[in-house]
Amino acid sequence: MKIIAILKKNKLLTAVSLAYVILFIAIPDKAYLSVKNSMYYIIEMLQIMPVIFILTSIIEAWVPKEVIMKGFGEKAGIKGSVFSFLLGSFSAGPIYAAFPICKMLLKKGASIANIVIILSAWAVIKVPMLANEAKFLGVQFMGARWILTVIAIIIIAYLMTIFVKKKDIPVQAEQDIGKVTGIDIKEHYCIGCGLCEKLLPQHFEVIDKKAKWKESILNDVQIDELKPVIAKCPVKAIGFK
Amino acid sequence: MDIFTASLWGITGLTFIASLVKDKQKTFNSMKMAKGMMKNMVGQIVGILLLIGLILTFIPPEVIKSTLGESNTFISTIVSALAGSITLIPAFVAFPLVGSLVDAGASIVPAVAFLTTLTMVGLVTFPLEKREFGLKFATIRNIFSFVFAILIALAMGVIM
Numbered sequence: 001m002k003i004i005a006i007l008k009k010n011k012l013l014t015a016v017s018l019a020y021v022i023l024f025i026a027i028p029d030k031a032y033l034s035v036k037n038s039m040y041y042i043i044e045m046l047q048i049m050p051v052i053f054i055l056t057s058i059i060e061a062w063v064p065k066e067v068i069m070k071g072f073g074e075k076a077g078i079k080g081s082v083f084s085f086l087l088g089s090f091s092a093g094p095i096y097a098a099f100p101i102c103k104m105l106l107k108k109g110a111s112i113a114n115i116v117i118i119l120s121a122w123a124v125i126k127v128p129m130l131a132n133e134a135k136f137l138g139v140q141f142m143g144a145r146w147i148l149t150v151i152a153i154i155i156i157a158y159l160m161t162i163f164v165k166k167k168d169i170p171v172q173a174e175q176d177i178g179k180v181t182g183i184d185i186k187e188h189y190c191i192g193c194g195l196c197e198k199l200l201p202q203h204f205e206v207i208d209k210k211a212k213w214k215e216s217i218l219n220d221v222q223i224d225e226l227k228p229v230i231a232k233c234p235v236k237a238i239g240f241k
Numbered sequence: 242m243d244i245f246t247a248s249l250w251g252i253t254g255l256t257f258i259a260s261l262v263k264d265k266q267k268t269f270n271s272m273k274m275a276k277g278m279m280k281n282m283v284g285q286i287v288g289i290l291l292l293i294g295l296i297l298t299f300i301p302p303e304v305i306k307s308t309l310g311e312s313n314t315f316i317s318t319i320v321s322a323l324a325g326s327i328t329l330i331p332a333f334v335a336f337p338l339v340g341s342l343v344d345a346g347a348s349i350v351p352a353v354a355f356l357t358t359l360t361m362v363g364l365v366t367f368p369l370e371k372r373e374f375g376l377k378f379a380t381i382r383n384i385f386s387f388v389f390a391i392l393i394a395l396a397m398g399v400i401m
Contacts, residue, residue, distance in 0.1 A: 038294030136340030
């Protein structure tokens with residue numbers, strides 16, 4: 001059962017490996033040639049992977065995201081937009097990982113334009129990815145695409161403020177702390193980093209790379225304990241319910 | 242190793258040492274987090290790299306040139322942008338694939354269109370986006386991103 005789950009999780013790798021097995025039996029010449037053709041890109045990837053890994057870790061450790069997030073608000077002006085670019089560029093993970101963070105910033109008063117900038121920058125102009133792009137497509141290519149993308153993002157952000165107003169965005173009512181019945185973890189956002197488990201192992205457990213809440217009745221003291229963990233979750237996937 | 246990669250190693254190495262000296266525990270903690278994120282991608286990375294070999298072996302460069310090359314830019318750009326919108330692979334994995342196609346003679350215009358919509362437009366993540374920000378926001382943002390991805394691609398074609 002476990003093997004099937006692993007194969008299912010790596011559909012692409014499974015399919016490609018299967019193709020190689022068949023190829024090695026049917027036309028070994030072509031199979032060798034394919035491996036040889038891949039080799040160049042595998043070596044390039046091995047050269048850049050450690051750099052990207054370390055860069056991502058360093059950014060994660062030292063870029064003060066909390067400080068950046070405090071710089072938002074309706075009147076933040078140019079500074080707010082620059083911060084939006086920084087926040088998006090120095091974050092890790094796919095675009096949907098940005099959704100809960102943006103939602104939180106909207107609540108704090110960030111403008112629609114800045115939210116669009118964060119989402120777009122988060123998607124396309126992440127710093128470690130730029131290194132990878134320059135590696136495989138050239139520094140010039142990366143630079144030109146970066147400049148054009150930044151310009152496009154600014155225009156998109158401006159256009160969005162014309163078409164979408166704050167009232168178009170759904171808001172969840174603030175949870176009344178007196179009525180908290182438990183913890184809600186948005187699983188599709190959880191990256192399984194294990195921070196919550198490490199901080200409060202009595203409440204959280206990571207199973208299959210997703211944080212799970214250990215069901216229990218919460219008292220006021222525990223709720224106060226949980227608040228900083230909710231704030232610390234890097235993808236803002238934890239909330240009261 | 243080319244100069245670019247070598248200098249990246251140098252800069253990253255120095256920053257890493259500085260980070261270790263400043264706070265060892267903090268550095269290790271975030272490495273653990275980054276490791277978790279990379280681990281999820283390894284299968285896809287190896288899959289794509291091996292797929293590149295198959296593509297280069299079985300699809301002759303002439304075919305790549307004629308379908309994704311200069312002669313056919315308009316249609317191939319639109320199709321690439323659409324393909325980028327519906328696929329959900331990390332850009333990290335897409336760069337070597339796109340790089341190999343460009344090396345084999347594909348035009349950079351569809352390549353840029355694919356790379357940009359891949360990350361900025363998300364049909365797969367659309368329901369999530371709609372739930373968090375509403376239908377109007379999600380629809381308009383994705384449409385604008387798609388249009389601008391094509392504009393960026395065309396501009397790249399002029400510059401490069």
